[in-house]
Amino acid sequence: MSNVFVLDHPLIQHKITHIRQTETGTKDFRDLVDEVAGLMAYEITRDLPLTEIEIETPVAKMKSKVLSGKKIGIVPILRAGLGMVDGVLRHIPAAKVGHVGLYRDPETLKPVEYYFKMPNDISERELIVVDPMLATGGSAADAIDSLKKRGARRIKFVCLIAAPEGVKYLQEKHPDVDIYLAQIDEKLNEKGYIVPGLGDAGDRLFGTK
Ligand SMILES: O=P(O)(O)OC[C@H]1O[C@H](OP(=O)(O)OP(=O)(O)O)[C@H](O)[C@@H]1O
Numbered sequence: 001m002s003n004v005f006v007l008d009h010p011l012i013q014h015k016i017t018h019i020r021q022t023e024t025g026t027k028d029f030r031d032l033v034d035e036v037a038g039l040m041a042y043e044i045t046r047d048l049p050l051t052e053i054e055i056e057t058p059v060a061k062m063k064s065k066v067l068s069g070k071k072i073g074i075v076p077i078l079r080a081g082l083g084m085v086d087g088v089l090r091h092i093p094a095a096k097v098g099h100v101g102l103y104r105d106p107e108t109l110k111p112v113e114y115y116f117k118m119p120n121d122i123s124e125r126e127l128i129v130v131d132p133m134l135a136t137g138g139s140a141a142d143a144i145d146s147l148k149k150r151g152a153r154r155i156k157f158v159c160l161i162a163a164p165e166g167v168k169y170l171q172e173k174h175p176d177v178d179i180y181l182a183q184i185d186e187k188l189n190e191k192g193y194i195v196p197g198l199g200d201a202g203d204r205l206f207g208t209k
C-alpha cells in the first residue's frame with residue numbers, strides 16, 4: 001500500500017491558509033501555489049541518492065556529496081498542475097517536464113484526456129506527478145494509468161489539498177505510488193468539490209472565473 005506523507009511544515013500551512021481564502025486574487029494565488037510547490041519539493045526529493053566526490057576547499061582536500069544524477073520527470077496534470085511546475089523545477093532544474101491534459105466532466109466527474117506528451121525515456125525516470133487538487137482521485141488515477149501504459153515504473157503523486165475519498169481511491173488504484181500532500185480536508189460535496197477546499201484550482205490560477 002502506498003505511503004501518504006502530510007507535509008505540514010508551518011510555512012506550508014501558513015501559505016495554504018492564504019491560498020484557500022476567497023479574497024486571494026489570481027496573482028497572489030499563483031505566487032503562493034508556486035512557493036508551496038517549492039517547499040514541498042524539499043521533502044519529495046529527500047530520498048534522492050548521493051555520491052561522494054573529492055573537492056578542494058581553500059583550506060584542505062575533502063570528500064563531499066553531490067546528487068548522483070538520478071533522472072527525474074515532472075508531470076503536471078493540465079491545467080492546474082502547471083502552477084506547481086516552476087516551484088519544483090527551481091530545486092531540480094535538470095528535470096524534464098511531461099504534460100497530461102485532463103478535464104473533469106462536470107456531469108459525470110469522470111476525467112477526459114485531451115493531451116499527452118512525455119520525454120521519450122519515461123521508463124528510466126522517476127516521475128513526480130503534480131496537481132493541486134485530489135478530489136475523487138479520478139484524474140490522478142487516470143493520468144498515472146496513462147503513464148504506466150507508456151512504460152513509467154516509478155511515480156510519486158504530489159498535491160496541495162486532498163479529499164479522503166481521493167486518497168483512498170488513488171491508493172486502491174495505484175498502491176505503488178506514494179502520495180505527498182499538504183492537507184487532507186473533510187469531504188467532497190455533491191458537485192465533487194473538496195470541502196472546505198479552495199474552489200476550482202484551475203480557474204483561480206488562470207483567472208477564468
Ligand atoms: O480528483 P478529481 O475528482 O479527478 O478532481 C481533481 C481534478 O480537477 C481539477 O481539474 P479540472 O478538471 O477542474 O481541470 P482544470 O485544471 O483545467 O481546471 C484538478 O486540478 C484536478 O485535475
Ligand SMILES: O=c1cc[nH]c(=O)[nH]1
Nearest residue numbers: 135193194199200201
Ligand atoms: O475542489 C475541487 C475539486 C476538483 N477540482 C478543483 O479544482 N477543486
Ligand SMILES: [Mg+2]
Nearest residue numbers: 200201202203
Ligand atoms: Mg478546474
